[in-house]
Amino acid sequence: MDSEQIDYQSLNYLSTVDHNLCCPICRSPLVDPVYTTCLHTFCSTCINKALERSQTCPVDRTPLQAEDVSPAPIMIANLVNELAVLCPNSELGCTFTCARYLVEAHLSHDCEFVYMKCRECGDKVLRRDAGRECLHQLEECTHCFQHIKKIDMEAHEKECPGLLGECMHCRLEIERSELKEHEFTCEEATISCSSSSLGCPWSGQRKELSHHQAACPFTFLRPVLQAHAERLTKLELENRTLRKRIEQLTPRINQSNTTEPLSFDEQAYQFLTEQEHMRQDMERLSATLGELEIKQGMLLMNESLRTKEELAGIRAAINGIRMQIHWLLTVRVHGTEHRHVVGGGAGTPSNSAGPSHPAEHSASRRLSDNFGQGVKL
Protein backbone atom coordinates (compact mmCIF):
# COMPACT_ATOMS: atom_id res chain seq x y z
CA MET A 1 0.00 0.00 0.00
CA ASP A 2 0.96 3.66 -0.26
CA SER A 3 3.02 5.19 2.50
CA GLU A 4 0.00 7.33 3.37
CA GLN A 5 -0.38 7.79 7.12
CA ILE A 6 -3.53 6.59 8.76
CA ASP A 7 -5.58 9.46 10.17
CA TYR A 8 -6.35 7.88 13.51
CA GLN A 9 -8.37 10.84 14.69
CA SER A 10 -10.98 10.31 11.98
CA LEU A 11 -11.48 6.60 12.58
CA ASN A 12 -15.00 5.41 13.33
CA TYR A 13 -15.40 3.43 16.53
CA LEU A 14 -17.84 0.56 16.92
CA SER A 15 -19.23 1.87 20.19
CA THR A 16 -19.20 5.21 21.95
CA VAL A 17 -16.02 5.72 23.91
CA ASP A 18 -15.85 6.94 27.50
CA HIS A 19 -15.02 10.64 27.42
CA ASN A 20 -12.21 10.08 29.91
CA LEU A 21 -10.37 8.27 27.13
CA CYS A 22 -10.83 11.21 24.74
CA CYS A 23 -8.39 14.00 24.07
CA PRO A 24 -9.59 17.42 25.27
CA ILE A 25 -8.28 18.97 22.05
CA CYS A 26 -9.44 16.70 19.22
CA ARG A 27 -12.27 15.12 21.27
CA SER A 28 -11.50 11.69 19.78
CA PRO A 29 -10.15 8.67 21.66
CA LEU A 30 -6.53 9.37 22.55
CA VAL A 31 -3.93 8.51 19.94
CA ASP A 32 -0.41 7.95 21.24
CA PRO A 33 -1.44 9.35 24.64
CA VAL A 34 0.85 11.60 26.70
CA TYR A 35 0.36 13.30 30.02
CA THR A 36 1.60 16.53 31.48
CA THR A 37 3.12 17.59 34.80
CA CYS A 38 -0.29 19.03 35.63
CA LEU A 39 -1.69 15.52 35.06
CA HIS A 40 -3.73 16.15 31.91
CA THR A 41 -3.77 13.64 29.08
CA PHE A 42 -3.64 14.48 25.36
CA CYS A 43 -2.75 12.92 22.04
CA SER A 44 0.92 13.61 21.49
CA THR A 45 0.32 15.40 18.15
CA CYS A 46 -2.47 17.50 19.66
CA ILE A 47 -0.47 18.80 22.64
CA ASN A 48 2.59 19.42 20.48
CA LYS A 49 0.60 21.57 18.07
CA ALA A 50 -0.98 23.42 21.00
CA LEU A 51 2.39 24.10 22.62
CA GLU A 52 3.64 25.66 19.38
CA ARG A 53 1.02 28.35 19.90
CA SER A 54 0.94 28.80 23.64
CA GLN A 55 3.17 27.48 26.37
CA THR A 56 0.28 26.69 28.69
CA CYS A 57 -1.81 23.63 29.40
CA PRO A 58 -4.99 23.89 27.26
CA VAL A 59 -7.12 22.65 30.14
CA ASP A 60 -5.94 24.54 33.21
CA ARG A 61 -3.61 27.17 31.63
CA THR A 62 -0.66 26.41 33.89
CA PRO A 63 2.67 27.12 32.18
CA LEU A 64 3.77 24.09 30.21
CA GLN A 65 6.91 23.26 28.18
CA ALA A 66 7.52 20.42 25.76
CA GLU A 67 9.71 18.72 28.36
CA ASP A 68 6.80 18.67 30.84
CA VAL A 69 5.05 16.16 28.59
CA SER A 70 5.74 12.43 28.82
CA PRO A 71 4.10 9.25 27.48
CA ALA A 72 1.02 8.22 29.39
CA PRO A 73 0.98 5.04 31.49
CA ILE A 74 0.91 1.94 29.35
CA MET A 75 -2.49 0.99 30.73
CA ILE A 76 -4.12 4.05 29.18
CA ALA A 77 -2.37 3.41 25.89
CA ASN A 78 -3.62 -0.18 25.90
CA LEU A 79 -7.16 0.87 26.69
CA VAL A 80 -7.37 3.14 23.67
CA ASN A 81 -5.38 0.88 21.35
CA GLU A 82 -7.74 -2.00 21.91
CA LEU A 83 -10.90 -0.08 21.07
CA ALA A 84 -12.71 -1.69 18.12
CA VAL A 85 -12.83 0.37 14.94
CA LEU A 86 -14.22 0.10 11.41
CA CYS A 87 -11.80 -0.18 8.52
CA PRO A 88 -11.08 3.34 7.19
CA ASN A 89 -12.29 2.11 3.78
CA SER A 90 -15.70 1.14 5.09
CA GLU A 91 -17.28 3.71 2.79
CA LEU A 92 -15.75 2.01 -0.22
CA GLY A 93 -17.23 -1.30 0.88
CA CYS A 94 -14.83 -2.91 3.36
CA THR A 95 -16.74 -4.43 6.26
CA PHE A 96 -13.68 -5.36 8.32
CA THR A 97 -13.56 -4.36 11.99
CA CYS A 98 -10.68 -4.87 14.41
CA ALA A 99 -8.86 -3.47 17.43
CA ARG A 100 -7.41 -0.09 16.61
CA TYR A 101 -3.80 -1.18 16.76
CA LEU A 102 -4.46 -3.79 14.04
CA VAL A 103 -5.79 -1.33 11.50
CA GLU A 104 -2.41 -0.61 10.01
CA ALA A 105 -1.72 -4.29 9.40
CA HIS A 106 -5.17 -4.73 7.84
CA LEU A 107 -4.60 -1.88 5.44
CA SER A 108 -1.12 -2.91 4.42
CA HIS A 109 -1.85 -6.63 3.94
CA ASP A 110 -5.53 -7.50 3.66
CA CYS A 111 -7.88 -4.64 2.86
CA GLU A 112 -9.42 -5.20 -0.56
CA PHE A 113 -10.23 -1.55 -0.89
CA VAL A 114 -6.75 -0.15 -0.72
CA TYR A 115 -5.39 1.33 -3.94
CA MET A 116 -2.20 -0.26 -5.19
CA LYS A 117 0.03 0.25 -8.16
CA CYS A 118 -0.85 -1.85 -11.20
CA ARG A 119 1.91 -4.35 -11.83
CA GLU A 120 1.87 -3.67 -15.55
CA CYS A 121 1.23 0.04 -16.08
CA GLY A 122 1.71 1.59 -12.63
CA ASP A 123 -1.74 3.16 -12.54
CA LYS A 124 -4.01 2.99 -9.46
CA VAL A 125 -6.03 -0.15 -8.90
CA LEU A 126 -7.88 -1.63 -5.90
CA ARG A 127 -6.14 -4.55 -4.25
CA ARG A 128 -9.08 -6.80 -5.05
CA ASP A 129 -8.42 -6.24 -8.79
CA ALA A 130 -4.65 -6.13 -8.63
CA GLY A 131 -4.12 -9.85 -9.12
CA ARG A 132 -5.83 -9.94 -12.53
CA GLU A 133 -4.55 -8.64 -15.85
CA CYS A 134 -4.03 -4.90 -16.30
CA LEU A 135 -7.37 -3.18 -16.16
CA HIS A 136 -6.16 0.06 -17.67
CA GLN A 137 -6.19 -1.15 -21.27
CA LEU A 138 -8.82 0.33 -23.48
CA GLU A 139 -11.66 -1.85 -24.63
CA GLU A 140 -14.41 -1.16 -27.12
CA CYS A 141 -17.93 -0.97 -25.71
CA THR A 142 -20.09 -3.45 -27.63
CA HIS A 143 -23.05 -1.09 -27.56
CA CYS A 144 -21.76 2.41 -28.25
CA PHE A 145 -18.33 1.48 -29.67
CA GLN A 146 -16.55 3.98 -27.42
CA HIS A 147 -13.14 3.00 -26.07
CA ILE A 148 -13.32 2.61 -22.33
CA LYS A 149 -10.75 1.42 -19.77
CA LYS A 150 -11.63 -2.03 -18.50
CA ILE A 151 -11.57 -0.75 -14.93
CA ASP A 152 -14.26 1.79 -15.78
CA MET A 153 -16.44 -0.57 -17.81
CA GLU A 154 -18.73 -1.45 -14.94
CA ALA A 155 -19.52 2.21 -14.35
CA HIS A 156 -19.89 2.80 -18.09
CA GLU A 157 -22.51 0.13 -18.52
CA LYS A 158 -24.81 2.01 -16.23
CA GLU A 159 -24.79 4.98 -18.53
CA CYS A 160 -23.77 3.62 -21.92
CA PRO A 161 -25.74 5.62 -24.45
CA GLY A 162 -25.77 2.69 -26.84
CA LEU A 163 -27.67 0.34 -24.58
CA LEU A 164 -31.39 0.07 -25.00
CA GLY A 165 -33.57 1.26 -22.21
CA GLU A 166 -37.24 0.87 -21.63
CA CYS A 167 -39.54 3.83 -21.27
CA MET A 168 -41.21 3.40 -17.90
CA HIS A 169 -44.46 4.82 -19.23
CA CYS A 170 -45.08 3.26 -22.61
CA ARG A 171 -42.60 0.35 -22.37
CA LEU A 172 -41.00 1.43 -25.63
CA GLU A 173 -37.45 0.09 -26.12
CA ILE A 174 -35.22 2.95 -27.10
CA GLU A 175 -31.53 3.91 -26.92
CA ARG A 176 -30.62 5.35 -23.55
CA SER A 177 -29.27 8.54 -25.01
CA GLU A 178 -32.71 9.28 -26.37
CA LEU A 179 -34.69 8.11 -23.38
CA LYS A 180 -34.68 11.47 -21.64
CA GLU A 181 -35.81 13.26 -24.72
CA HIS A 182 -38.51 10.68 -25.28
CA GLU A 183 -39.96 11.30 -21.84
CA PHE A 184 -40.74 14.86 -22.81
CA THR A 185 -42.95 13.68 -25.62
CA CYS A 186 -44.08 10.24 -24.42
CA GLU A 187 -47.81 10.06 -24.90
CA GLU A 188 -48.25 7.93 -21.82
CA ALA A 189 -46.06 9.86 -19.43
CA THR A 190 -47.97 11.27 -16.49
CA ILE A 191 -48.00 15.03 -16.52
CA SER A 192 -49.98 17.70 -14.79
CA CYS A 193 -52.12 20.38 -16.38
CA SER A 194 -50.25 23.39 -17.69
CA SER A 195 -52.41 25.43 -15.33
CA SER A 196 -51.32 23.42 -12.29
CA SER A 197 -49.47 26.46 -10.99
CA LEU A 198 -52.86 28.17 -10.85
CA GLY A 199 -54.34 25.33 -8.84
CA CYS A 200 -55.62 22.79 -11.38
CA PRO A 201 -55.36 19.42 -9.63
CA TRP A 202 -55.54 17.38 -12.84
CA SER A 203 -52.79 14.96 -13.71
CA GLY A 204 -52.88 12.25 -16.28
CA GLN A 205 -51.29 10.90 -19.43
CA ARG A 206 -50.01 13.37 -21.97
CA LYS A 207 -52.38 12.13 -24.66
CA GLU A 208 -55.34 13.15 -22.51
CA LEU A 209 -54.09 16.65 -21.86
CA SER A 210 -55.69 18.35 -24.84
CA HIS A 211 -59.00 16.74 -23.98
CA HIS A 212 -58.70 18.01 -20.41
CA GLN A 213 -57.63 21.48 -21.37
CA ALA A 214 -60.65 21.93 -23.58
CA ALA A 215 -62.73 21.74 -20.42
CA CYS A 216 -60.25 22.96 -17.80
CA PRO A 217 -61.73 25.94 -15.94
CA PHE A 218 -58.27 26.98 -14.81
CA THR A 219 -56.97 27.26 -18.35
CA PHE A 220 -60.10 29.18 -19.17
CA LEU A 221 -59.54 31.65 -16.36
CA ARG A 222 -55.79 31.75 -16.82
CA PRO A 223 -55.51 35.44 -17.82
CA VAL A 224 -57.74 36.54 -14.94
CA LEU A 225 -56.04 34.33 -12.38
CA GLN A 226 -52.63 35.46 -13.51
CA ALA A 227 -53.62 39.09 -13.19
CA HIS A 228 -54.89 38.35 -9.70
CA ALA A 229 -51.72 36.57 -8.75
CA GLU A 230 -49.68 39.52 -9.94
CA ARG A 231 -51.79 41.93 -7.99
CA LEU A 232 -51.55 39.73 -4.96
CA THR A 233 -47.74 39.70 -5.03
CA LYS A 234 -47.75 43.46 -5.54
CA LEU A 235 -50.05 43.93 -2.56
CA GLU A 236 -48.02 41.54 -0.47
CA LEU A 237 -44.91 43.54 -1.22
CA GLU A 238 -46.68 46.76 -0.36
CA ASN A 239 -48.03 45.19 2.80
CA ARG A 240 -44.55 44.14 3.80
CA THR A 241 -43.09 47.60 3.33
CA LEU A 242 -46.01 49.13 5.20
CA ARG A 243 -45.60 46.69 8.03
CA LYS A 244 -41.94 47.59 8.24
CA ARG A 245 -42.80 51.25 8.44
CA ILE A 246 -45.35 50.56 11.15
CA GLU A 247 -42.73 48.63 13.04
CA GLN A 248 -40.38 51.56 12.77
CA LEU A 249 -43.06 53.94 13.93
CA THR A 250 -44.62 51.97 16.77
CA PRO A 251 -41.77 52.18 19.29
CA ARG A 252 -41.86 55.95 18.96
CA ILE A 253 -45.59 56.08 19.55
CA ASN A 254 -45.30 53.78 22.51
CA GLN A 255 -42.72 56.06 24.05
CA SER A 256 -44.56 59.31 23.47
CA ASN A 257 -48.02 58.21 24.42
CA THR A 258 -48.46 55.04 26.32
CA THR A 259 -52.12 55.55 27.18
CA GLU A 260 -53.48 56.14 23.72
CA PRO A 261 -53.70 52.75 22.13
CA LEU A 262 -56.19 50.86 24.23
CA SER A 263 -55.98 47.16 24.01
CA PHE A 264 -59.09 45.18 23.37
CA ASP A 265 -59.23 44.11 27.00
CA GLU A 266 -59.19 47.68 28.21
CA GLN A 267 -62.01 48.60 25.85
CA ALA A 268 -64.08 45.67 26.96
CA TYR A 269 -63.44 46.61 30.57
CA GLN A 270 -64.65 50.15 29.93
CA PHE A 271 -67.82 48.90 28.31
CA LEU A 272 -68.50 46.59 31.20
CA THR A 273 -68.11 49.31 33.85
CA GLU A 274 -70.38 51.62 31.87
CA GLN A 275 -72.97 48.92 31.64
CA GLU A 276 -72.69 48.37 35.38
CA HIS A 277 -73.32 52.08 36.00
CA MET A 278 -76.42 52.02 33.83
CA ARG A 279 -77.77 48.99 35.59
CA GLN A 280 -77.42 50.70 38.97
CA ASP A 281 -79.19 53.81 37.66
CA MET A 282 -82.06 51.72 36.47
CA GLU A 283 -82.42 49.98 39.81
CA ARG A 284 -82.56 53.32 41.57
CA LEU A 285 -85.19 54.62 39.18
CA SER A 286 -87.44 51.62 39.57
CA ALA A 287 -87.22 51.90 43.37
CA THR A 288 -88.37 55.54 43.28
CA LEU A 289 -91.14 54.57 40.92
CA GLY A 290 -92.40 51.99 43.40
CA GLU A 291 -92.34 54.51 46.24
CA LEU A 292 -94.30 56.97 44.17
CA GLU A 293 -96.88 54.38 43.32
CA ILE A 294 -97.42 53.57 47.01
CA LYS A 295 -97.73 57.24 47.90
CA GLN A 296 -100.22 57.79 45.14
CA GLY A 297 -102.24 54.79 46.28
CA MET A 298 -102.40 56.18 49.84
CA LEU A 299 -103.51 59.55 48.59
CA LEU A 300 -106.19 57.97 46.48
CA MET A 301 -107.41 55.89 49.40
CA ASN A 302 -107.62 58.89 51.76
CA GLU A 303 -109.47 60.88 49.20
CA SER A 304 -112.00 58.16 48.45
CA LEU A 305 -112.53 57.48 52.17
CA ARG A 306 -113.54 61.09 52.69
CA THR A 307 -115.76 60.98 49.66
CA LYS A 308 -117.39 57.83 50.97
CA GLU A 309 -118.06 59.45 54.35
CA GLU A 310 -119.50 62.49 52.69
CA LEU A 311 -121.61 60.27 50.50
CA ALA A 312 -122.91 58.46 53.62
CA GLY A 313 -123.75 61.86 55.20
CA ILE A 314 -125.60 62.99 52.14
CA ARG A 315 -127.47 59.71 52.02
CA ALA A 316 -128.48 60.17 55.66
CA ALA A 317 -129.61 63.74 55.01
CA ILE A 318 -131.66 62.66 52.06
CA ASN A 319 -133.24 60.01 54.24
CA GLY A 320 -134.09 62.68 56.85
CA ILE A 321 -135.66 64.92 54.27
CA ARG A 322 -137.68 62.04 52.97
CA MET A 323 -138.93 61.25 56.46
CA GLN A 324 -139.78 64.92 56.99
CA ILE A 325 -141.67 65.06 53.72
CA HIS A 326 -143.45 61.87 54.69
CA TRP A 327 -144.32 63.35 58.07
CA LEU A 328 -145.54 66.57 56.50
CA LEU A 329 -147.68 64.66 54.09
CA THR A 330 -149.19 62.56 56.85
CA VAL A 331 -149.79 65.71 58.97
CA ARG A 332 -151.60 67.28 56.07
CA VAL A 333 -153.84 64.27 55.53
CA HIS A 334 -154.64 64.23 59.28
CA GLY A 335 -155.29 68.00 59.17
CA THR A 336 -157.98 67.81 56.46
CA GLU A 337 -159.59 64.90 58.23
CA HIS A 338 -159.62 67.02 61.41
CA ARG A 339 -161.21 69.94 59.55
CA HIS A 340 -163.75 67.62 58.16
CA VAL A 341 -164.44 66.58 61.66
CA VAL A 342 -164.45 70.19 63.13
CA GLY A 343 -165.66 72.47 60.28
CA GLY A 344 -167.81 69.88 58.64
CA GLY A 345 -166.83 71.02 55.06
CA ALA A 346 -163.79 70.94 52.69
CA GLY A 347 -161.83 74.19 52.43
CA THR A 348 -158.55 75.32 50.79
CA PRO A 349 -155.44 73.94 52.65
CA SER A 350 -153.95 77.41 53.18
CA ASN A 351 -157.00 78.66 54.82
CA SER A 352 -157.47 75.58 56.89
CA ALA A 353 -154.40 76.20 59.13
CA GLY A 354 -156.04 77.50 62.19
CA PRO A 355 -154.87 78.69 65.55
CA SER A 356 -155.69 75.32 66.99
CA HIS A 357 -152.48 73.69 65.70
CA PRO A 358 -149.65 76.27 66.01
CA ALA A 359 -147.65 74.03 68.38
CA GLU A 360 -147.60 71.11 66.01
CA HIS A 361 -146.42 73.36 63.24
CA SER A 362 -143.52 74.81 65.16
CA ALA A 363 -142.53 71.34 66.28
CA SER A 364 -142.20 70.23 62.72
CA ARG A 365 -140.06 73.23 61.98
CA ARG A 366 -137.70 72.38 64.73
CA LEU A 367 -137.48 68.84 63.54
CA SER A 368 -136.47 69.95 60.08
CA ASP A 369 -133.87 72.21 61.66
CA ASN A 370 -132.49 69.19 63.42
CA PHE A 371 -132.27 67.30 60.12
CA GLY A 372 -130.53 70.22 58.56
CA GLN A 373 -127.93 70.03 61.24
CA GLY A 374 -127.62 66.33 60.58
CA VAL A 375 -126.77 66.99 56.99
CA LYS A 376 -123.93 69.19 58.03
CA LEU A 377 -122.31 66.35 59.93
Added chain:
Amino acid sequence: MAALPKRIIKETERLVADPVPGINATPHEDNLRYFDVTIHGPASSPYEEGIFRLELFLPEDYPMSPPKIRFLTKIYHPNIDKLGRICLDVLKTNWSPALQIRTILLSIQALLGAPNPEDPLANDVAQRWKEDEKAAIETAREWTRTHATV
Protein backbone atom coordinates in the same frame (compact mmCIF):
# COMPACT_ATOMS: atom_id res chain seq x y z
CA MET B 1 -10.87 22.07 1.28
CA ALA B 2 -9.74 19.12 3.34
CA ALA B 3 -12.32 16.88 4.95
CA LEU B 4 -14.00 18.33 8.01
CA PRO B 5 -12.14 17.26 11.18
CA LYS B 6 -14.02 14.86 13.39
CA ARG B 7 -13.99 17.38 16.21
CA ILE B 8 -15.97 19.94 14.19
CA ILE B 9 -18.49 17.28 13.16
CA LYS B 10 -18.89 16.22 16.79
CA GLU B 11 -19.29 19.77 18.05
CA THR B 12 -21.87 20.56 15.38
CA GLU B 13 -23.85 17.43 16.14
CA ARG B 14 -23.93 18.29 19.82
CA LEU B 15 -24.87 21.93 19.18
CA VAL B 16 -27.84 20.78 17.16
CA ALA B 17 -28.89 17.82 19.31
CA ASP B 18 -28.31 19.42 22.71
CA PRO B 19 -28.42 23.19 22.25
CA VAL B 20 -27.48 25.63 24.99
CA PRO B 21 -30.57 27.46 26.29
CA GLY B 22 -30.81 30.91 24.69
CA ILE B 23 -28.11 30.12 22.12
CA ASN B 24 -28.59 28.73 18.66
CA ALA B 25 -25.82 27.89 16.17
CA THR B 26 -26.56 26.45 12.74
CA PRO B 27 -23.88 25.65 10.16
CA HIS B 28 -24.27 26.75 6.56
CA GLU B 29 -25.11 23.90 4.24
CA ASP B 30 -22.45 24.87 1.73
CA ASN B 31 -19.75 25.66 4.28
CA LEU B 32 -19.82 23.65 7.46
CA ARG B 33 -17.20 25.90 9.07
CA TYR B 34 -19.50 28.90 8.87
CA PHE B 35 -22.27 29.21 11.49
CA ASP B 36 -25.29 31.46 11.87
CA VAL B 37 -25.60 32.19 15.57
CA THR B 38 -28.29 33.82 17.67
CA ILE B 39 -27.87 34.71 21.31
CA HIS B 40 -30.72 35.81 23.58
CA GLY B 41 -29.80 38.74 25.81
CA PRO B 42 -29.43 37.55 29.43
CA ALA B 43 -32.28 38.32 31.85
CA SER B 44 -32.06 41.49 33.96
CA SER B 45 -29.48 43.00 31.63
CA PRO B 46 -30.10 45.91 29.23
CA TYR B 47 -30.06 43.30 26.47
CA GLU B 48 -32.95 41.31 27.92
CA GLU B 49 -35.58 40.30 25.35
CA GLY B 50 -33.12 41.07 22.55
CA ILE B 51 -32.13 38.41 20.04
CA PHE B 52 -28.67 39.11 18.65
CA ARG B 53 -27.38 37.62 15.42
CA LEU B 54 -23.70 36.71 15.09
CA GLU B 55 -21.53 35.00 12.52
CA LEU B 56 -18.97 32.42 13.52
CA PHE B 57 -16.23 30.99 11.36
CA LEU B 58 -13.90 28.11 12.23
CA PRO B 59 -10.50 28.78 10.59
CA GLU B 60 -8.52 26.03 8.89
CA ASP B 61 -6.41 25.35 11.98
CA TYR B 62 -9.27 25.32 14.47
CA PRO B 63 -9.08 24.30 17.32
CA MET B 64 -5.46 25.43 17.43
CA SER B 65 -6.60 28.94 16.66
CA PRO B 66 -9.86 30.41 17.98
CA PRO B 67 -13.09 30.75 16.02
CA LYS B 68 -13.73 34.15 14.46
CA ILE B 69 -16.93 35.68 15.79
CA ARG B 70 -18.67 38.97 15.05
CA PHE B 71 -21.97 40.54 16.04
CA LEU B 72 -24.21 41.22 13.06
CA THR B 73 -26.92 42.91 15.11
CA LYS B 74 -26.08 46.44 16.26
CA ILE B 75 -25.39 46.50 19.98
CA TYR B 76 -24.42 49.19 22.47
CA HIS B 77 -21.77 47.57 24.63
CA PRO B 78 -18.36 48.78 25.88
CA ASN B 79 -16.61 45.60 24.73
CA ILE B 80 -18.18 45.37 21.27
CA ASP B 81 -17.33 47.88 18.56
CA LYS B 82 -19.29 49.34 15.65
CA LEU B 83 -18.27 46.49 13.38
CA GLY B 84 -19.50 43.91 15.87
CA ARG B 85 -16.01 42.78 16.88
CA ILE B 86 -15.83 41.43 20.40
CA CYS B 87 -13.17 42.16 23.00
CA LEU B 88 -13.00 38.91 24.92
CA ASP B 89 -9.68 37.48 26.10
CA VAL B 90 -10.62 33.86 25.40
CA LEU B 91 -11.16 34.79 21.74
CA LYS B 92 -7.61 36.14 21.52
CA THR B 93 -4.66 35.64 23.81
CA ASN B 94 -6.40 33.35 26.24
CA TRP B 95 -7.74 30.94 23.66
CA SER B 96 -7.18 27.28 24.45
CA PRO B 97 -7.78 24.40 22.03
CA ALA B 98 -9.71 22.70 24.81
CA LEU B 99 -12.42 25.38 24.52
CA GLN B 100 -15.37 24.75 22.25
CA ILE B 101 -17.90 26.69 20.23
CA ARG B 102 -20.51 26.30 22.97
CA THR B 103 -18.20 27.50 25.75
CA ILE B 104 -17.22 30.53 23.67
CA LEU B 105 -20.84 31.42 22.93
CA LEU B 106 -21.64 31.05 26.62
CA SER B 107 -18.83 33.49 27.53
CA ILE B 108 -20.18 35.97 24.99
CA GLN B 109 -23.63 35.67 26.55
CA ALA B 110 -22.02 36.22 29.95
CA LEU B 111 -20.22 39.31 28.60
CA LEU B 112 -23.62 40.78 27.72
CA GLY B 113 -24.69 40.29 31.32
CA ALA B 114 -21.49 41.80 32.73
CA PRO B 115 -20.04 44.59 30.55
CA ASN B 116 -16.48 45.52 31.41
CA PRO B 117 -15.75 49.20 30.60
CA GLU B 118 -12.23 48.87 32.03
CA ASP B 119 -11.19 46.72 29.06
CA PRO B 120 -12.96 48.55 26.27
CA LEU B 121 -13.09 48.03 22.56
CA ALA B 122 -15.60 50.76 21.78
CA ASN B 123 -13.94 53.67 23.49
CA ASP B 124 -16.77 56.20 23.33
CA VAL B 125 -19.23 53.67 24.71
CA ALA B 126 -16.90 52.68 27.53
CA GLN B 127 -16.30 56.36 28.35
CA ARG B 128 -20.02 56.99 28.63
CA TRP B 129 -20.46 53.79 30.60
CA LYS B 130 -17.97 55.04 33.16
CA GLU B 131 -19.29 58.59 33.32
CA ASP B 132 -23.01 57.98 33.37
CA GLU B 133 -23.78 54.30 33.71
CA LYS B 134 -27.52 54.84 34.04
CA ALA B 135 -27.80 56.72 30.77
CA ALA B 136 -25.52 54.24 29.00
CA ILE B 137 -27.66 51.34 30.15
CA GLU B 138 -30.77 53.17 28.94
CA THR B 139 -29.14 53.61 25.52
CA ALA B 140 -28.23 49.94 25.45
CA ARG B 141 -31.83 49.11 26.28
CA GLU B 142 -33.08 51.38 23.51
CA TRP B 143 -30.70 49.88 20.95
CA THR B 144 -31.88 46.44 21.98
CA ARG B 145 -35.48 47.52 21.37
CA THR B 146 -34.77 49.04 17.97
CA HIS B 147 -32.22 46.61 16.57
CA ALA B 148 -32.51 43.30 18.37
CA THR B 149 -36.23 42.65 18.49
CA VAL B 150 -38.10 40.99 15.67
